[in-house]
Amino acid sequence: MAPPEAIRTQVERITASDVFRRADRQCRFLRYVVDHSLAGTTDRLKGFTIGLDVFDRDSSFDPNLDSIVRVEAGRLRTKLRDYYQDPGRQDPILIDLPRGSYAPSISRREEQAAPLEGRIARRAVRGSIAVLPFRNLSDAAEQEYFCDGLTDTVITALARNRHLKVISLTSVMRYKKGQLSIPDIGAELNVAHILEGTVLHDGNQVRVSAQLIEAETDHHIWAEAFERDIAGVMRVQRDIADLISAQLIRELLPEGTPESQPPVKPDAYEVYLLGRGYRRRLTRDGIEKAARCFKQAISLDMNFAAAYGAAASCYCVLGSFGFELEPPENLIPVGLEYSRRAMELDPGQVEPMVYTAIMTLKYEWNWKEAERLFKAALALSPNDSVTHLQYSLYFESLGRFADAIDQAEQGRQIAPLSTEANMYLAWQLHQDGRDDEARSRLLWTLDLNPDFWAAHWGLGHVYLAESRVQEAVASFRKAVASGGGYVMPLQGLGYAHAAAGDRDAALGVIAQLEELGRTQYVSPCIPATIHAGLGDADRCFACLELAFQLRSRSMAWLNVTREYADLRSDPRFVELIRRIGIPGGASP
Template sequence: MIGKTISHYKIIEKIGGGGMGVIYKAEDTKLKRTVALKFLPHEFSDDPTAKKRFVQEAQSASSLDHPNICTLHEIDETDEGQLFIAMACYEGETLKHRIKKGPLEVNAAIDITLGVAKGLTKAHSTGIVHRDIKPANIFITSDEQVKILDFGLAKLAGTSRITKTESITGTVAYMSPEMVRAEDMDHRTDVWSLGVVLYEMLTGKLPFKGDNWEAIMYAISNTAPIPVTQLRNDVPASLERVIGKMLQKKSQDRYRDIQQMIADMRSIDHEEGSLLRIAAVKPSASIVVLPFIDMSPTKDQEYFCDGMAEELINSLTHIKNIRVVARTSAFSFKGKDIDVRDIGRTLNVDHVLEGSVRKSENRIRITAQLVNVTDGYHLWSERYESQTKDVFTIQDEITMKIVDKLKVEILGDEEMSLQKRETSNIEAYNARLKGRFFLQKLSKTDTEKAIKYYRQAIELDPDYAVAYAAMAYCYLQFGIYYYFPAKQVFPKAKAAATKALEIDDTLALAHSAIAGVHYQYDWDFESARQRTERALELAPNCSSSRGNYAGYFAVTGKMDRAIAEQKRVLELDPISFTQNVHLGLYYLRARQPEEARQQLLKTLEFSPEHPWALWLIASTYAHDLQYDKGITLLHDAVNAAKDFTPLIAALGWFYAMSGNKKGAEEIISNLSKKAKKSYVRPFLFAKIRAALGQHDKAFQWLEKAYEERDCSLSWLLTDESVDCIRDDPRFDELLKKIGLYKFTRSARQ
């Protein structure tokens, strides 16, 4: 063959061959380019039915214009009637040859898998299934581009009478259970085969083996592979779960489409070994500080009583060896007549601090008692009577008594934190307590009241760093809860937190606030991580800083780490509705719908029929394509939350995904009317347009979201509502602009 000219191709050299034919490098004499010619075995050309089917398949495959699919130029036959394919010729090697050199690095295996997955996404979107994904059909170019070879040949092979043991055995090892049983197949057979390839890349071994093809087929249908993590210890558990889902025996238990698998692959925490670990010191003692009871004659000191408890909580969070239950869980028992031993057991703590405040004019009486949960005995109790201005000294004394009675050793920097006095102005202190009281209520009106009181505190004491940091959180809340455009509030949050740090750079609350601005508005994710880690160094047991840390991992796609950190948050704040919902959200974003559903149903025990929980439970049903169930839940959520635009948009997204185009368009119209009166995030329009298949309009809205610094874009890497447009090149371009692209595994594809 060397030197011959067939049609307008001059054969240069043989470059490969196998059961499906021989490949030559050739010169296209018409277009003056180098091509690869694959000559198919004569038995294919001799079977008219098989030949016709192959030509039809190859014609369809030739229309697949995608950077991860080998380009087919032409189908022709020699004068003797032998079929051949002219295709692009690349420099590089097949994945089969690369694997022969040994298992691949985890990152390299992920990169290659994503390249194949992207090509398959394109093929599946046009109804084409490869049916023969294996290392020999995956080519890695000299510049590390992944190319899928041989679209169309698998169906031809299935109609032929090839009996070469080597080629059959080599192909059978990658066949899905439905293929070996000769059952109907769809695109999920490619998901299985790619799972086998990924397993082999990581281990150098096949998951299903046997001495002959019958034994291999039996193993595919009946045995479970050895877990990848038992064969090498640097494979993340999240990657092993992806492989496990790809290799489910029943096709309906695998990923429903390649896009879902790509999302999971992108969220793998493959670099977690390089990330700074905040020391997980196991505290030697644990405590919950309950809200102090208002014993004042006029019962108007609730803010002061709550503030007293919160000040003690905040002080104790600086001590590594004490696990302090966070405010939300501690305050859930407010006003309830429950035995402190039952409270302690519910929160899994050893000690409970309870107390009361009686305040009248400028006099104050505070009582406090520390109770051992095991037997209910008081370890310590004290009553303080003094002028209101002495409240700071009383707080310090109570804190040190707790440390002493719990027999906890404190370090030098921890003692300095406990002794630090934020302000000596009692009026400023009172104003800040009132601000915090309203901030905890979360509503727009209450947050505005909180800002008023924080400003009042700052006017009374211009160096009150905590008041600046708390005001930063007010502005963050305005942005996060959809009340105002990001550009209107996040810069104010940053300015307030920056001022706080100028006054006191050891203030954990201020570092945590700036971290929130960095990842939700600046899209400076590395700075967000550094700030959060600094906050945790300063206050190791602060649940809000730990929650921010979990959030950082979630937005950057490291869902295993996000879930682990959020579970640590729940050790500090076990019955917080918000923190429990976040764990459910992270399971959802990790594409673990069943785990998410169970967590969210548990969350409803704290707050039955809460709209946010119902919304996320509905989203778990979307993963299973049970859109009707999701729509029913969202109707309840929308009715409960009235005009909360994210829920309305979620309903529109469900309508679109379920095929109810009219319903989705009505939701868009509704949101457009609301946008004339109040702020509606552009991202909400984008995700409905994407679900409707209106990708150009979706990207127009996403561009608007980018221009407005819509903080929804921070979650773009893992948000399941935009999975349908992830394969569009414009999506990666948007990720690059936001700064999230570097956290994907597709950077080199």
């Protein structure tokens, strides 16, 4: 059986779904029987006891004369079946109420898996592929970064082909330990084909072997080996990508092979791959180390376009990409220089184009140019999940939530097991007022990673919207304890305290932020939000004015930030929106 906390999370996911939305009796019934199952007291699950405890019958209740328990049990079974046929079809835990018993059946999905043939036939998508992490056959463990980098570059090359559905790197990295079979991976990722390969690195020589496999049958379609000098590794990944693309869309007109780029110096390429490994950690230390690697790669090869683009991404993350770890004015102009140089060297690169769009929106507040860049990036690589997810934020800033949800969902489909992609979709659902769906998505995300701070943070906002203030406080506290979000969870926690009427606790968070600000950068938007919750408009606007001067990334979303709803009629708010240049002016 799954851990008790995971089972309780599953119950909350079920009861929060549209299927159970107006089924208060069935929700209460489900919680009751699951609680007894977890407590080991299923012997109490009798018609009489359930009638008293769940349906408020008195001691004269006779289940032989009053059929309420039997009727509601039947309704509960039907609703559970309906739930798992649609919204819960991929949920990790299955809960059922077997006929003839009131004790629930609880199991992990893999324990109740449908026959393999049925699962694949139902879910596989034509023209879809997942590139599994290349395996390192060298003795040196440090070559893992080389294998991960090669996986990344092959995925990027394939994603440029608009005829293919390519699963993102984030979603495939969980299969690095190789614990599942190819058919099972194909079923989980909803793909028809799998690419797996190995890398043997010896001095300046590298041998890459790749195999294209039909996921349903585990049948090998083709296999190829490439042996090159390290300087030719980027050519190797293009060779592999072109062969796979030709195999999958042979009935369609190929897009053509990308033009050859000048060979990259071997030492520069090795440092570049090391940097990509650091960047995937998504921690401040990892991003800073990655930036140093990319700058070193550039110093070794001044024409290395990919290194410029990767360096730009680091400056974007540190200065504007959600966390705003440093003053944007210190970092974003440098990031823009790197990204524009990357595009000069290789106009076909997607990464610098996407990050230029992000920085143009979040720092330069130029919506028209940002939109042009997002569209150009998607035209070049329709399967890039980062582009779709960031484009969703563009639409969100304009209050176009339906478009934001559409882009976030496209990004999630490319990276179905990415906690970040699922978080983006949940956030846009929340912004559109679809909090039941947002909550279900966030709970599912926490099943993937119970320590993911952003999912706890998102749940806090959902609970605030539902006036479940104490639950919001608890969720924000979990986000703070999980780490990774830096000061963003404190912003939510302080506002939740204010919403709960606990002024002292809210002021305590502001004091904590002031103390942190003595040794590190804290965006003025963080305390501004808490002051708004406390009803202190003057202090709020003082912080927002400073945020405007610093060009804080959060200012682009000022018009759709729920915490400022009571300030939108204030002339200072209207004027601030005008100065930022948000299209359409201040929202009513």
